[in-house]
Each structure stands twice: as structure tokens, then as C-alpha cells.
Amino acid sequence: MRFVTIALAILLVAAVAAAAGVPASKVFEEKKAVESNAPGDGREGGETIATAWVIPSLPFNDTGDTSDNIDDYDEVCPYSGSTAPDVVYQFTPATDMCVDINLCMSSYDTKVYVYENMYTPGAPYACNDDHDNCYYIFRSWIEGLFMAAGNTYYIVVDGYSGYDYGVYDFQMYEVMCPTPCEPLCPAGAMLEGEPTCYTDYDDVYNGGCNSEPPIFQTLATAPLITICGESGVFDYGTSSYRDTDWYEIMLTEDRQVTLRICSDFPAVFGFIDSSLYPGCTGTIYIEPYALSTPYFTKELSHFVTAGTWWIFVSTADFGDYPCGSQYVLEIEGTAYSPVQESSWTTIKAMYK
Numbered sequence: 001m002r003f004v005t006i007a008l009a010i011l012l013v014a015a016v017a018a019a020a021g022v023p024a025s026k027v028f029e030e031k032k033a034v035e036s037n038a039p040g041d042g043r044e045g046g047e048t049i050a051t052a053w054v055i056p057s058l059p060f061n062d063t064g065d066t067s068d069n070i071d072d073y074d075e076v077c078p079y080s081g082s083t084a085p086d087v088v089y090q091f092t093p094a095t096d097m098c099v100d101i102n103l104c105m106s107s108y109d110t111k112v113y114v115y116e117n118m119y120t121p122g123a124p125y126a127c128n129d130d131h132d133n134c135y136y137i138f139r140s141w142i143e144g145l146f147m148a149a150g151n152t153y154y155i156v157v158d159g160y161s162g163y164d165y166g167v168y169d170f171q172m173y174e175v176m177c178p179t180p181c182e183p184l185c186p187a188g189a190m191l192e193g194e195p196t197c198y199t200d201y202d203d204v205y206n207g208g209c210n211s212e213p214p215i216f217q218t219l220a221t222a223p224l225i226t227i228c229g230e231s232g233v234f235d236y237g238t239s240s241y242r243d244t245d246w247y248e249i250m251l252t253e254d255r256q257v258t259l260r261i262c263s264d265f266p267a268v269f270g271f272i273d274s275s276l277y278p279g280c281t282g283t284i285y286i287e288p289y290a291l292s293t294p295y296f297t298k299e300l301s302h303f304v305t306a307g308t309w310w311i312f313v314s315t316a317d318f319g320d321y322p323c324g325s326q327y328v329l330e331i332e333g334t335a336y337s338p339v340q341e342s343s344w345t346t347i348k349a350m351y352k
Contacts, residue, residue, distance in 0.1 A: 045087040045170075048072050049119050049154045052090035058099065059173035062089075066157065066165040073156045075113045077127035078317075082111055084159030089170065092152045098177035101142040101155060104134035105169035109160040112140040117152055125153065129160060132289070144178050144293070178296035181262035183326040185228035192217070192229035197243040197323035199235050208246025208310060209280035216248035216310060221335035231265065231315050232323035243323065244314040248274070249334050251306050256333055258301040259290075259311065263327035266316040267292040270300060274308045286312050 045053035045062065047069060053062075069085035103110040109130075116125040131141035138160065147153055155172070159165045185191070194205040203210065206217035219225055231243045249257075261269050270289025277284050289312070292298035313329060315321045 045089045045157065047087065049088050049090070049115070052088040052154055055089055055091040055172065058091075058097075059171070060091075061172075062170045063167065064157075064170065065167050066159070069165075071162075073113060073119075073121075073158060075111070075122070075124050075127045077111065077113070077124070077129050079129055079160065082158050082160060082164075083162035084165045086156050086158040089155045089157070089172075090152055091147070091155070091172070093147045093149055095149045096147070097149075097174050098144050098146050099172055100175050101140075101145065102171040102173075103140040103157065103168055104131070104136060105171075106136075106139055107167040109138040109164040110140040110168060111158040111160055112142060113156040113158065114142065114145065115154045115156075119154070132291075144175055144296075146177060178293060178298070180295060181297045181328075182295065183228075183262045183264050183328045185326075185328060186226060189226040189228050189328070192227055192245065194230065194243075194245070196230060197232050197234045201234050201236065201241075201243070201323070203243065206245050206247070208244060208312070209277070209284055210241075210244050210246075214280045216246045218248045218250070219331070219334070221249065221251065223332065223335055223337040225331040225334065227329045227331070229313065229327050229329060230324050231263075231267070231313065231321070231327060232325045233315055233318050233321050234323055240318045242314045242318065244312065246272075247311040247313075247329075247331075248308060249304075249311065249331070250308045251304060251334060254303065254305050256301060257304045258299060258330075258332040260297055260299045260330040260332070261292050261313070261327055262295070262297050263292055263325070264294050265321040265325040265327075266294060266319070267298075267313060267327060268316040269298075269311070269313045269329070271302050271304065272310040272312055273305075274310055291316050 045064060064087060066085045066087055069087055071083050071085055073086050074080060074082040101112055103112055111129045112127065113124045114126040126142050126145050128140045128142045130138050134141055157168055157170060204215060206215060208214060208216055229245055233240055233242055259269055261267055268289060268291055270286040272284060272286055288300060288302050290298050290300040311331065313327065
């Protein structure tokens with residue numbers, strides 16, 4: 001096993017667990033935030049939960065400036081130590097729904113927490129520090145959050161450190177609720193076939209660029225491929241590692257490819273353009289990628305150019321996910337179905 005740095009879009013995620021502390025990229029952003037803080041203008045939401053700004057209906061969008069507020073709240077998600085000023089909104093849905101809470105267009109390194117019905121320090125209903133799909137790095141976005149009818153939810157807009165405050169852009173809107181699922185292997189599916197990982201496990205099966213030498217599980221193209229696989233976190237010496245699975249597809253033409261995953265652990269999955277990393281060199285970016293919630297289906301589509309691509313699947317972090325944790329991965333669109341091929345041939349004939 002060797003160390004390879006894997007990156008999710010812009011935010012780096014090492015293939016081996018990093019020591020506790022502030023990432024170097026965070027320190028740089030914090031310095032930028034000191035220079036960009038604007039004077040307060042009083043446009044923000046409530047100072048505390050007791051004075052939270054009531055959201056009357058969705059969709060809801062508001063801008064504000066936390067510079068003239070004080071620090072009331074902090075949660076670990078996954079970083080602690082926020083002494084930045086914060087503001088609070090509240091919302092009581094009339095019906096069950098799922099929502100996105102989006103701070104992606106804010107001017108500083110944000111954090112966001114949600115409490116259900118009451119303040120529960122150390123145990124928020126949901127929280128996010130950095131969402132890797134935001135246009136700007138180190139911005140917060142909670143996706144597909146379930147809210148039950150009649151419950152009151154308090155949303156805290158915060159900053160990463162004591163220096164991260166200023167103008168924020170708060171968006172909250174209803175979305176389709178994720179589809180519940182069970183990662184049960186369907187009949188006819190392909191088995192990943194990798195041995196279940198264990199302490200001091202050396203992945204010589206499909207560890208991709210995390211193996212020495214690199215090794216990938218090559219897939220034949222097909223209209224739909226279903227794979228039943230395993231992942232998990234294990235100790236190797238004094239460090240923690242993830243069982244990362246790398247599937248290789250080789251396309252002769254540009255295609256729209258869709259990935260769907262159902263797992264019993266929080267998963268990260270996505271596409272890697274192998275042509276950018278000959279010999280698995282450099283910092284490797286999973287782009288695009290998605291994060292899934294256990295027991296809910298997550299989908300990701302990407303226009304894939306002709307060539308060799310890697311599809312990456314692993315646990316989203318280095319939490320307590322035992323080896324043998326299950327997932328079912330669907331890969332759709334690496335080849336046409338007979339019906340699609342016939343239709344496309346007919347269309348092409350019209351223009352001859």
C-alpha cells in the first residue's frame with residue numbers, strides 16, 4: 001500500500017487519515033477572510049435562537065452581514081473552534097419535506113448548523129462546514145435535509161474561525177427527498193470479488209492508484225452494470241486507511257454516464273479522467289463526485305469523453321465503518337441498449 005493524495009474537486013482528502021488540526025488550505029482561506037470582512041449593516045437574521053428570523057415560506061433567499069453580531073454557537077462538523085459571529089433563522093414546515101440549505105455564494109468560509117425544536121449543543125440535527133460542490137471553496141451546503149411537519153428548525157449561519165464573518169448569501173428551498181434503499185445484491189449483479197479488508201490489509205485487488213503497483217478492476221461496457229461491493233476503514237500500522245475501489249471503463253466515444261449508489265455507510269463516488277494522471281502521478285482529483293447518505297440512493301451523471309476513465313468508490317471519511325460494509329453501484333450508459341442503437345441508426349439515416 002502506498003500514499004496517494006485524492007482530491008474531491010478543490011478540497012483535498014488524503015488517502016490516509018491526516019493528523020488532527022487545521023488543514024493548510026484552511027489557513028490560507030482564513031488569512032484571505034481577514035482582508036475581506038466588510039462593516040456590519042444590520043441586514044442579518046436573529047442574534048440567537050430566541051430572536052431567530054422566521055422564514056415564512058419556501059423558497060427563501062436572504063443576504064446579510066454578520067460583522068456586527070457576536071459568537072453564540074459552534075459545532076464540530078468536522079472542525080471546531082469557531083469564534084466567529086453568527087445569526088439564526090427558524091422555519092416550521094406545514095408538511096413533511098426535504099430542503100437544501102445553501103451558503104455557497106457567501107463571501108467568507110462559512111459553517112451552518114440546524115437544531116430541531118431546541119438548542120442541543122454537541123448534537124445538532126444537521127451541520128456542514130465545507131461542501132465540495134459549491135462554486136467557491138470552503139462554503140456550506142446541506143442537501144436533502146428532511147424536516148417533519150410541525151417541528152421548528154433553527155438554522156445557524158456561522159464562520160469557520162474567529163476571522164470568518166461578513167456578507168453571506170442564505171438560500172433555502174424544497175427538493176425531492178432522497179429515495180430510501182437497502183444495499184441488497186440483486187439477482188444477476190456482478191460481485192466485486194475483493195476479499196474483505198482487515199487490519200494491515202494490502203489491497204492488491206482494485207486499489208487503483210492507492211496500490212503498488214496500481215491495479216484497477218476493468219469493466220466491459222454495457223447499457224447497465226450493477227456491482228455489489230464492499231468498503232470500510234481499517235488500521236495499517238499506526239494509520240487508518242479506507243478500502244478504495246477503482247473501476248476502469250474504456251469508451252470509444254463520448255457518452256453521458258450515470259452512477260447510482262446505495263450503501264450502508266456514507267460513500268464518496270465519482271469519475272476520474274485517467275489521462276490526467278499517467279502512472280498515477282500527482283494529486284488525483286475525483287471530478288465530478290457525489291456524497292451519499294446511508295440507505296438512500298444517490299445519483300451522479302457526467303458527460304464522459306472517449307478514453308479511459310476510473311470510477312472511484314469508498315467511505316466518505318475515516319469514521320467507524322467496519323470492513324465488509326456493503327454498497328450496490330449502478331453504472332448506466334457506457335454502451336447503448338439494442339433499442340437505443342436501433343433508434344440512433346434510424347436518426348442518422350435521416351440525415352444521409
